[in-house]
Amino acid sequence: MSHDSYNDAYIREILNTVKTVAMVGASPQNVRPSYFVFKYLAERGYDMIPINPGQVGKSLLGKPFVTSLQEITRPIDMVDIFRSAEHVMPIVDIILTLNPLPKVVWMQLGVRHDEAAAKLEAAGIKVVMNRCPKIEYGRLSSEIQWMGVNSRTLSSKRAPIPTQGMRLSLNRSSVGGGSTTAADRVAQLNNKDKNDTA
Amino acid sequence: MNDRIPGFGTLAVHAGAQPDPTTGARATPIYQTTSFVFNDADHAASLFGLQSFGNIYTRITNPTTAVLEERVAALEGGTAALAVASGHAAQLVVFQQLLQPGDEFIASRKLYGGSINQFSHAFKSFGWNVVWADPDDIPSFERAVTAKTKAIFIESIANPAGSITDIEAVAAVARKAGVPLIVDNTLATPYLIKPIDHGADIVVHSLTKFLGGHGNSLGGIIVDAGTFDWSKDNKYPVLSEPRPEYHGIKLQETFGNFAFAIACRVLGLRDLGPALSPFNAFLIQTGIETLPLRMQKHSDNAKAIAEWLSAHPKVAAVNYSGLSDNRYHTLARKYAPKGAGAVFTFSLKGGYDAGVSLVSNLKLFSHLANVGDTRSLVIHPASTTHSQLDDDAKTRSGAGPDVVRLSVGIEDKEDLIADLEQALNA
Numbered sequence: 001m002s003h004d005s006y007n008d009a010y011i012r013e014i015l016n017t018v019k020t021v022a023m024v025g026a027s028p029q030n031v032r033p034s035y036f037v038f039k040y041l042a043e044r045g046y047d048m049i050p051i052n053p054g055q056v057g058k059s060l061l062g063k064p065f066v067t068s069l070q071e072i073t074r075p076i077d078m079v080d081i082f083r084s085a086e087h088v089m090p091i092v093d094i095i096l097t098l099n100p101l102p103k104v105v106w107m108q109l110g111v112r113h114d115e116a117a118a119k120l121e122a123a124g125i126k127v128v129m130n131r132c133p134k135i136e137y138g139r140l141s142s143e144i145q146w147m148g149v150n151s152r153t154l155s156s157k158r159a160p161i162p163t164q165g166m167r168l169s170l171n172r173s174s175v176g177g178g179s180t181t182a183a184d185r186v187a188q189l190n191n192k193d194k195n196d197t198a
Numbered sequence: 199m200n201d202r203i204p205g206f207g208t209l210a211v212h213a214g215a216q217p218d219p220t221t222g223a224r225a226t227p228i229y230q231t232t233s234f235v236f237n238d239a240d241h242a243a244s245l246f247g248l249q250s251f252g253n254i255y256t257r258i259t260n261p262t263t264a265v266l267e268e269r270v271a272a273l274e275g276g277t278a279a280l281a282v283a284s285g286h287a288a289q290l291v292v293f294q295q296l297l298q299p300g301d302e303f304i305a306s307r308k309l310y311g312g313s314i315n316q317f318s319h320a321f322k323s324f325g326w327n328v329v330w331a332d333p334d335d336i337p338s339f340e341r342a343v344t345a346k347t348k349a350i351f352i353e354s355i356a357n358p359a360g361s362i363t364d365i366e367a368v369a370a371v372a373r374k375a376g377v378p379l380i381v382d383n384t385l386a387t388p389y390l391i392k393p394i395d396h397g398a399d400i401v402v403h404s405l406t407k408f409l410g411g412h413g414n415s416l417g418g419i420i421v422d423a424g425t426f427d428w429s430k431d432n433k434y435p436v437l438s439e440p441r442p443e444y445h446g447i448k449l450q451e452t453f454g455n456f457a458f459a460i461a462c463r464v465l466g467l468r469d470l471g472p473a474l475s476p477f478n479a480f481l482i483q484t485g486i487e488t489l490p491l492r493m494q495k496h497s498d499n500a501k502a503i504a505e506w507l508s509a510h511p512k513v514a515a516v517n518y519s520g521l522s523d524n525r526y527h528t529l530a531r532k533y534a535p536k537g538a539g540a541v542f543t544f545s546l547k548g549g550y551d552a553g554v555s556l557v558s559n560l561k562l563f564s565h566l567a568n569v570g571d572t573r574s575l576v577i578h579p580a581s582t583t584h585s586q587l588d589d590d591a592k593t594r595s596g597a598g599p600d601v602v603r604l605s606v607g608i609e610d611k612e613d614l615i616a617d618l619e620q621a622l623n624a
Contacts, residue, residue, distance in 0.1 A: 031445035033452050036249035109454045132454065143251045145214060146259055148267030148463065149278040149456050154204065154212045159219040175213075176203035180275050182394045183424035183455045190427065 003117060003129050004191060005184040008152070008174035011136050014104050014126060016170055018077035019047050021133075022069060022102075024091055025082035026050035026060055033108070034082040035060070037134045044137060045167040049076070069094050078104040080133060081111060088113040096123055106133055112191065130187070141168035150180065206273065206389060207490045214268030215483070228480045229262045248444055248452070248464060256476065258468050263479040269486055270409065270419050271459075273388040274401050277424030278459035280467060281417060281479060285384060285404025286316055287472035288418030292380060292400060294470065295436050295461045296348045299325030303349040304342045306333040306363060307594050308356040311584040313382070314595065317351075336367045343375045348433065350377060354393050354533065355385040357569070358579045358603040359517045359596030360542040362529035369397025376433070378426045384408070385541050385569070389493040390534045399426040400458065407570025408540070410482040411492050417474050417482050420462050424455030437461055492572065492608055497537025499614065500606040506615050507544050512552070512622050517596065518542035540607075541569050543579070545600040553578050553602045559621035562613060569605035574614055577603050 021041060027034045039061055042048045048063055049072055055065040066072060069079065069091075079095055079102050081088060088107065095105060096119070105120050107113065107129040117127040138144030139151045142159065153172035160168055179187070204212070215226050234253040236242035244250040253259050263281050271279035282288050297303065305317055307330045317328040331338040333352060350372045352363045365381060372379035378399035383391060387408045393401050403409055405417030428437035428450045437457055440446035444464070450457040467473060497520070504518035519526035520538030530538045546552035556576075557565050563576040567583055577583065579597035592598060606614065 030249070031247065031447055033447075036244065036247070039244070039249065110451060135454065138251050142216065145268050146251050146253060146261065146264050147278070148259070148264055148271065148280050148459060150213075150268055150271035150276060152272070154208075155216045156212070158217040158222050161219045173202075173204075175209070175272065179455065180277055180394075180424055182275055183277055186425040187455075 001121070003112065003114065003127070004188040005179055006128065006131070008140065010126075011128065011131070012140055012170045012174075014078070014106075014128065015133065015137055015140065018104055020049065020074060020076050021046045021078045021080055022049040022051055022072055022076045023080045023082055024051045024069070026052050026055075026065070027082075028052075028055055028058060028060055028065075033132075037080070037082070037108075037132060040134045041137070069098060075100050076102045078102055078106055081105065081107045083111070085111050085113045088116045092116040092119055095120070095125070101125060104128065106131070108132060109135070137168070137170070140170040140172065142172060143168060152176070152180070209269070209272045210489050211487050213272035214265040226262055226265045226480065226483065228476050229256075229260055230476050231260075232256050248447060248460075257471060257473040258463060260473075260476050260479070262476040262483075263474055266405075266417075266474075266479045266483040266486075267419070269483055270388075270403070270405075271421055273486070273489075274383070274421045275388075275392055275394045275423070276401065276421035276459075278456035279419050279421045280459050280462045281405070281419045281474045282467060283418065283472040283474050284416045285382075285402065285406060285418040286312060287470075288402045288404075288420045289313065289316060289382075290320075291462045291466035291470060291472070292402060292420055293321065293326055293349070294466050295458065296378070296434060297324075297326045298435075300327075300346065301325075301348045302327045302329050302344060302346040303351060304329050304331050304339055304347060305351040306331060306353060306356065308333050308359070308361055308363075308596060309351075309353055309382070310357040310384075311579065311587060311595065311597065313353075314591070315586055333361070333363045333368070336364060336371065339368055339371045340374075343371070343377075347375055347377055349380055350375070351380045351382070353382040353385065354391045355519075355539045355541070356596070357385055357541060358543050358583070358601070360385070360519055360526075360539055361517070361596065362519050362526040362533055362538070364529055365391075365393055365396040365398065365533065372399070373397070376431065385539050386534060387489060387493055389490050390497065390536055390539060394421075394423040394425070396533070399423050405482045406568070408493060408496065409486055409489065409570075411485040411489065411570060411572060412481070413568060413571035413573065415478040415481040417478050420459065422456050422459035422462075426458065428457060436465065441465070494537060495608040496540035496606060499608065499611045500540040500542060500604075501537065502611045503604070503606055503614055503618065504542055504544075507618070510622060512547055514545045514547045514600070516542070516544040518544075541603065541605045543596060543601045543603045545598070546602065549600045550580075553600060555624070556602060556621050559624040560617055561620070562609065562617040563604070563621075569603075571605065572608050574607035574609060574617075575605040579603050
């Protein structure tokens with residue numbers, strides 16, 4: 001599938017079904033995006049596992065850090081990769097040795113690796129790249145609208161009052177896709193430029 | 199895609215709004231409060247650190263204003279928006295994110311007089327240097343590009359003469375120069391022209407005009423198209439470098455394709471302070487619900503009046519791009535096929551005195567310094583909105599001494615024509 005843009009149904013289904021999320025590259029520093037994405041997803045009821053070999057022995061918001069994906073003893077629904085593109089392939093190779101395989105591999109905003117994605121998809125794993133699960137969750141639940149962000153969703157139903165640990169409803173009507181037409185167009189052009197120069 | 203894409207009218211009514219979580223109120227409540235309580239110290243810290251979505255203080259976010267922001271972002275096809283106290287404040291906040299002292303930006307000569315003043319004088323005192331270019335001569339934009347250029351600024355439909363700018367041609371210059379194109383879309387509104395579809399990276403509005411539409415509330419808005427890569431060559435350190443006031447967060451890295459709107463909010467609005475009142479946000483978003491209906495009527499009325507004036511013996515010339523003999527008509531048909539807007543100028547054979555007499559004899563048209571009201575408005579730009587420009591600049595911007603500007607309202611056009619007729623014959 002194309003990874004230039006995603007329709008909301010694809011992202012919504014992922015965020016609605018995964019429960020256990022292992023984050024590769026989770027940072028204990030509270031100003032790093034990995035920290036606050038971890039925290040946000042934990043607050044929204046996901047079972048979060050932080051992976052960072054440099055932090056083993058410590059914990060992140062009460063969850064002990066682990067060294068690697070192989071160390072995790074329970075099934076992982078989704079791996080969230082918070083590492084830059086050049087570190088992705090070795091992580092993907094480890095993911096493909098897991099049993100059971102995760103259902104989803106998510107690469108963060110700014111991270112895209114088409115070869116790795118193809119390898120994962122060949123094994124039946126869903127892939128999201130260059131997106132942030134916090135932003136997408138906030139968008140589909142409309143929580144992000146407080147920041148003036150175009151959620152690209154509509155609803156005539158009463159909004160929930162979000163509380164700690166609560167999973168929000170993601171069943172708003174979508175306005176035609178995850179990002180805007182213009183932003184998708186530019187992402188597509190930028191990716192084409194990258195491939196042309198590579 | 200599986201998802202149905204709603205039309206403009208549906209977005210104008212629904213985007214950004216949903217029944218209130220607490221009361222179920224269907225209309226958006228006016229959250230007329232300065233501040234919002236925190237759940238606990240940790241919640242407060244994560245809000246201040248931009249780690250959680252939520253409200254702290256109305257100078258930064260407000261739930262009523264947020265509805266307006268998402269609605270305009272949706273109508274323009276942008277990723278996010280930030281509403282501020284006025285159109286001038288929108289421009290101030292935009293340029294503060296883009297320019298360092300000593301930098302330059304290129305602006306069209308044909309702009310609202312207030313923008314010409316802001317760029318020429320107030321911005322100069324910050325060390326932000328405007329370089330003018332001629333929208334009727336696209337290569338003049340290209341010639342104005344230097345190593346210090348950080349942005350290009352145009353109006354989609356230019357005030358006061360209603361001329362149409364070739365947005366795609368200027369966008370190509372901006373792309374080549376590696377700088378964002380900023381389009382003031384006030385006179386067109388997204389109903390007539392969507393600049394982002396033609397290559398704009400940032401859209402600004404005076405909400406005071408057609409978007410609010412009723413002449414009752416000041417406001418401005420900044421829309422981020424999500425199309426510009428701020429980190430490409432380190433020209434925009436505000437977006438690409440760690441922010442000391444937010445513990446080293448890099449805005450583009452953290453917020454992706456809506457980072458510019460976030461920068462405008464958490465740096466520009468927070469530190470400069472031109473917040474919009476929630477009450478104004480409520481009035482403006484209520485106005486936007488009828489934008490498609492009003493804008494079509496405004497444009498249809500304007501065309502009828504422009505045609506009638508063209509045939510009047512006392513009228514020397516009518517500058518309305520909706521008329522087939524206008525020099526901007528081809529551009530109007532390309533960019534604004536539904537109508538060429540409601541603001542245009544005309545000149546009288548009797549010159550300055552005839553203009554003054556017309557303005558004073560009109561009974562339905564109001565003589566005032568605004569456009570985009572439901573009511574029809576008239577002004578003599580040379581003695582008012584453009585009076586602080588020198589004579590050359592007045593003529594260049596389309597506000598010569600014999601020129602009268604109309605902003606045609608949504609009254610019945612027969613009544614407006616009758617009013618013009620009695621005033622011309624008085």
